[in-house]
Amino acid sequence: MLVVGFGSGPLQANCYLLAEAAGGPCVVVDPGEDVAGPLAAALAGHRLVPSALVATHGHPDHVASAAGVTAAHGVPLHLHPGDAQLYEGDSVPLEAGTFAGLDVDVRPVPGHTPGSVVLGLTTPEGGRLALTGDTLFAGSVGRGADAESVRALLESLPDDTVVLPGHGPATTIGRERAGNPFLAGTGA
Template identity: 65%
Template sequence: MLVVGFPAGPLEANCYLLAPEDGGDCVLVDPGEDIGAALDAALAAHGLTPVAMLATHGHPDHVASAAEVGSRHGIPLHLHEADRPLLAADAGEWKDGIVPLVKGPLRLAGLEITVSHTPGHTAGSVTFGLTSAEGGRIVLTGDSLFAGSIGRSSGADGELVRSLGAKVMTLPDDTVVLPGHGPATTIGQERAGNPFLAGTGS
């Protein structure tokens, strides 16, 4: 499985391209601010064609380029319905290109992507899980889980930690975590050393 990551905008949100391999269809996760040039370079370098966008949540630093990219490539944005109100008002009619995310697998660009609702950072925050043909696992956590930390919670006290404990920290230790900001980590590293997650998961 091919994973290409690059930072976007002043907050350096991580955008990711996911594909089975070079030279085919791909999925763009979290089309953040001003990604045009970086996206074009990554697509050209790997011979990729985007067929869909996925959003871990609806904050602007993760979806600001969705309307532009969606219109240019003719592709939809998959977003949890609870985060639809967070989209900028100037998204206008392009909002018709939004596909509500639902629990369960998505099959896009030759990939099977597991969607888990993990509210806390936002009401509609989700994580995306994938397993490569070789058996390696990754989970894209947006702003819910970072290396050594967790996201700011906008929900009820403890909601984010409960979501992570139930949906993310139950994954195997060797699962690679691709967060919305900062470096990659693993579930095992976070289980052992993340002070916000003591006693969560299994």
């Protein structure tokens, strides 16, 4: 599986491209502010074509470029209905499904926004990924993140699950379970 991530915009929100392999369809996750240039370079560099556009939540730093990506590639934004009022463009309800040949699980984790979700998938190689948006970061949690939702997420995923957050570096569920100071006392 191919995973490409890069930060963009003033808040350096992470945008991710997920694909079975280079040279095919991909899922674009969180096309935030100022994503057009880096996205075009990543798509060209890996010979990818967007077949799905997905947001972990509706804040502008995660969806500001969605309308442009939709217009350029003819793919709609999939967004949890709880965040539809945060996005001024058109979107379709985000549900679990197959995007670019990848089975994506959608776990609602309201708190940061009413429609915040974590996207989970198992790679063909057997690895596990959790795209956590602004719910869980390396060593931190997002503003307004619900401790119970985060605890339930940590309990439901194995330690070796790679966390791809909305900002900052990747981590693992095990690392966050063991050392995230914001989760102390949650039973995680």
